[in-house]
Amino acid sequence: MKEPKRLKRMDNYRFHFRKLTSLFMFTLCGVSVLIALVPLILIFYRTVAFGFSAINWDFFTQMPKPVGESGGGLANAIVGTMILVGLGSCMSLPVGIMAGIYLAEYGNNWFGQSVRFLTDVLNGVPSIVTGVVAYTVVVLPMKHFSAYAGGVALGILMIPTITRTTEEILKTVPHSLREAALALGIPRWKTSLQIVLRTAMSGVVTGILLAVARAAGETAPLLFTALNNRFWNTSMNQPMASLTVFIYNYAVSPFDDWIAQAWAGTFVLMTLILLLSLTVRFATRNKFAGNLL
Amino acid sequence: MRDYPGTRQTFIEMDTIPENGKGIPVDHNKIVAEKVSAFFGKVQAIRDIQINIPENSIVAIIGPSGCGKSTFLRSINRMHELIHGTRVTGKILLDGEDVYSLDPVLIRKKIGMVFQKPNPFPTMSIFDNVAAGLRMGGTHDRKNIAEVVERSLQQAALWSEVKDSLSKSGVGLSGGQQQRLCIARALAVNPEVLLMDEPASALDPIATAKIEELLFELKKRYTIVIVTHNMQQAARVSDYTAFFYMGELIEYDITKKIFTAPSIKQTEDYVTGRFG
Numbered sequence: 207m208k209e210p211k212r213l214k215r216m217d218n219y220r221f222h223f224r225k226l227t228s229l230f231m232f233t234l235c236g237v238s239v240l241i242a243l244v245p246l247i248l249i250f251y252r253t254v255a256f257g258f259s260a261i262n263w264d265f266f267t268q269m270p271k272p273v274g275e276s277g278g279g280l281a282n283a284i285v286g287t288m289i290l291v292g293l294g295s296c297m298s299l300p301v302g303i304m305a306g307i308y309l310a311e312y313g314n315n316w317f318g319q320s321v322r323f324l325t326d327v328l329n330g331v332p333s334i335v336t337g338v339v340a341y342t343v344v345v346l347p348m349k350h351f352s353a354y355a356g357g358v359a360l361g362i363l364m365i366p367t368i369t370r371t372t373e374e375i376l377k378t379v380p381h382s383l384r385e386a387a388l389a390l391g392i393p394r395w396k397t398s399l400q401i402v403l404r405t406a407m408s409g410v411v412t413g414i415l416l417a418v419a420r421a422a423g424e425t426a427p428l429l430f431t432a433l434n435n436r437f438w439n440t441s442m443n444q445p446m447a448s449l450t451v452f453i454y455n456y457a458v459s460p461f462d463d464w465i466a467q468a469w470a471g472t473f474v475l476m477t478l479i480l481l482l483s484l485t486v487r488f489a490t491r492n493k494f495a496g497n498l499l
Numbered sequence: 500m501r502d503y504p505g506t507r508q509t510f511i512e513m514d515t516i517p518e519n520g521k522g523i524p525v526d527h528n529k530i531v532a533e534k535v536s537a538f539f540g541k542v543q544a545i546r547d548i549q550i551n552i553p554e555n556s557i558v559a560i561i562g563p564s565g566c567g568k569s570t571f572l573r574s575i576n577r578m579h580e581l582i583h584g585t586r587v588t589g590k591i592l593l594d595g596e597d598v599y600s601l602d603p604v605l606i607r608k609k610i611g612m613v614f615q616k617p618n619p620f621p622t623m624s625i626f627d628n629v630a631a632g633l634r635m636g637g638t639h640d641r642k643n644i645a646e647v648v649e650r651s652l653q654q655a656a657l658w659s660e661v662k663d664s665l666s667k668s669g670v671g672l673s674g675g676q677q678q679r680l681c682i683a684r685a686l687a688v689n690p691e692v693l694l695m696d697e698p699a700s701a702l703d704p705i706a707t708a709k710i711e712e713l714l715f716e717l718k719k720r721y722t723i724v725i726v727t728h729n730m731q732q733a734a735r736v737s738d739y740t741a742f743f744y745m746g747e748l749i750e751y752d753i754t755k756k757i758f759t760a761p762s763i764k765q766t767e768d769y770v771t772g773r774f775g
Contacts, residue, residue, distance in 0.1 A: 314583055382618040386681070389578060390632035390688055391608030400635060404622050492622050494668035
């Protein structure tokens with residue numbers, strides 16, 4: 207009778223020890239999440255609190271006023287950011303997505319391995335370096351700053367992100383779907399594009415949005431490519447304003463209304479990216495694949 | 500043993516055509532495999548397989564796990580070569596033409612395949628799933644596609660269950676319905692041969708019975724090769740049975756003979772459940 211009782215007490219002890227360990231680890235995870243969220247919430251709070259109050263209709267419709275004059279807006283910078291990110295996307299989306307497809311579907315060889323490695327290296331290159339590259343290959347030959355140069359810099363920045371996320375997402379598509387398609391006599395390239403890519407579309411779109419958001423938030427690569435412009439300009443061949451460069455210039459200025467406009471610019475940039483994400487997600491959603499990837 | 504309604508036809512036919520000594524007709528063979536070996540890297544999965552598959556018949560391939568049944572099946576429509584580092588030697592003739600001398604895309608159109616796990620395209624509706632092979636094969640005539648989809652679903656005995664929900668998701672169907680959807684999808688490209696890799700092993704007995712019933716119907720138009728783990732299934736549905744063991748074809752004969760009076764000891768041991 208004694209033996210089973212002792213065992214039972216032992217089991218009870220172990221059970222409680224496990225429960226305590228579980229509780230401890232769970233708390234640890236929870237605290238880590240909170241710590242990770244603190245800076246995010248602070249930034250978000252400050253941006254909304256300072257930015258929202260500085261926003262008015264003029265901000266979206268007026269040009270920047272000369273030093274000393276109050277009021278004005280950043281209409282040119284809002285449009286400029288859209289154009290620059292648009293240019294960068296035009297360049298990086300086709301290259302990035304197709305490279306991602308190649309790596310996931312055909313990249314199981316030394317060439318694929320090298321591309322994968324170089325893409326990771328490119329992903330880790332500081333953004334100002336891509337600015338220097340764009341300066342060297344676009345600005346110097348053209349002999350002036352331009353939106354093209356800014357677009358190239360952002361495009362170079364976006365390619366590795368899009369390539370790698372596309373590849374990783376395509377790899378999560380079950381092999382059985384590829385086999386099902388190939389067994390129907392569907393050529394391999396069509397299988398890649400119309401079955402695999404289509405199945406993984408929502409994940410690929412997430413990767414693209416991440417890259418777009420990152421590009422929209424970049425200042426360094428634009429500083430000596432698109433430069434900046436205090437006037438209305440939609441010519442790609444001219445220096446172009448962007449929200450981030452304006453935020454940078456205004457935030458370090460000694461004028462209170464410029465600093466307020468920098469906050470407003472930050473808020474607008476954040477909202478633009480949010481709206482873009484929502485729109486693109488809504489437009490590319492698949493009514494069957496909502497719960498797929 | 501019960502009588503096999505689906506096989507009676509073949510037995511009658513067999514009296515009039517030459518046989519290979521095992522009751523298997525040697526005339527109008529749909530597929531002939533000559534010394535087929537398949538490799539994964541350096542590992543040989545099947546060795547010198549020699550088999551002829553008569554037209555409009557059901558041939559079952561049985562054998563223990565890892566005996567190369569699936570590999571042989573996948574060699575027929577050249578799916579085996581899709582895996583990195585694999586190769587196939589020997590000849591597989593479809594209507595007398597070596598499939599390894601033709602374009603794999605063309606071969607896979609003529610030789611359809613149904614897999615163990617139902618795998619409908621998750622982003623497509625039921626209709627689009629069946630139409631996928633046609634559309635991506637270059638057919639864009641809407642009326643034609645609609646006709647083929649209806650015909651294929653009817654052949655797969657699924658039409659009455661899904662005709663009102665063709666625009667719904669294919670993965671929303673039950674497992675058995677999904678598998679019949681995959682059969683319909685394979686039939687839509689109008690193949691001549693249907694390869695089935697344990698098509699009912701992931702299904703419950705009722706769904707399995709439906710698939711088996713379907714096979715008798717499909718046999719009238721197609722030549723069917725079915726890999727199965729389930730020996731009762733092989734006995735129920737097939738006209739001829741091939742027993743694979745350790746990558747080799749041990750015995751190939753009329754199904755009734757394999758299950759009642761096999762001529763090789765290994766086959767007898769396997770079908771009576773003594774090993775495997």
